[in-house]
Amino acid sequence: MPKSFLFAVVFGAGLTITAAAQAHCDAIGGPVATAALQALDTNNVNAVLPYVPATAEPELTAAFSQAMTVRASGSDAKGLADRYFMETAVRLHRAGEGAPYTGLRPAGTDFGPAIPAAEQALATGKVEPLLEFLAREIEHGVRERFAHASGDRPKEPMDAADVPVAREHVRQELGFIGYVEGVYLAVQGSGHAEGATASKDCGH
Structure with missing residues (x-):
């Protein structure tokens, strides 16, 4: 598996998450x-x-x-x-x-459901609804990508006509693996703002 491709998938997902949080601070x-x-x-x-x-x-x-x-x-x-x-x-x-x-x-401005769910947890002091929401979203994301990636593996390309199908299957497999790795890295992330210079940071 090309590590550079997987890194790009994970890094791209991280940028999306960070951008959304930062945009929230701009509102x-x-x-x-x-x-x-x-x-x-x-x-x-x-x-x-x-x-x-x-x-x-x-x-x-x-x-x-x-x-x-x-x-x-x-x-x-x-x-x-x-x-x-x-x-x-x-x-x-x-x-x-x-x-x-x-x-x-x-x-x-609509920033999606995650930020309001996190804010609601802080406002109410109850984290359980947030955990349930995240668990549902992660399960849905994993199942959806797994369904696309776990289909019948196409035969090894023998000529140019076989390459597009094989390429799409590789894309689905690497997308699934990248998604799982991205979720894992997010879970393993520090509970504190990384590299933040303020005590309250919206972007990390």
Whole structure:
């Protein structure tokens, strides 16, 4: 089995998972923007500082002071100040992850079922529904890919006409193995944010 191909499958799956989590942090309703608004509403910048690296605290604190001053100028100014501070907080958070900032995603953006399930577990203090959800999803994923990969093995290609069928079977087999390995690597991953510079990290 070409290890480079398997690595590409697993690495690609990891990028998909990481990208979804990071995108969650870019949303107006995500944890970083929510903490930013909470900081403004309570006049307490400490509510959002845990989401950025320590080195970014001076910049975020200065932006907080500016936003609080502008907020006092009226409702229109308040909206602009809130947006500015949310964007600053998210940008600094993403920089702490070593990721680019591409703007705030709108509230209500659908990031799939996994992130809401994880948030619900944290909100309720109950992990069992999340475990059941993940178990169902993993079982479905394994069974679906296994069904495609475990069919009758085509004969060894003897001429060019036999190659396309054999190639598709190889693709299904390696896809199945890569999926299983990707799940295993995710399970074996550290429970703490790897390489994160902030104590709360959305991307890992």
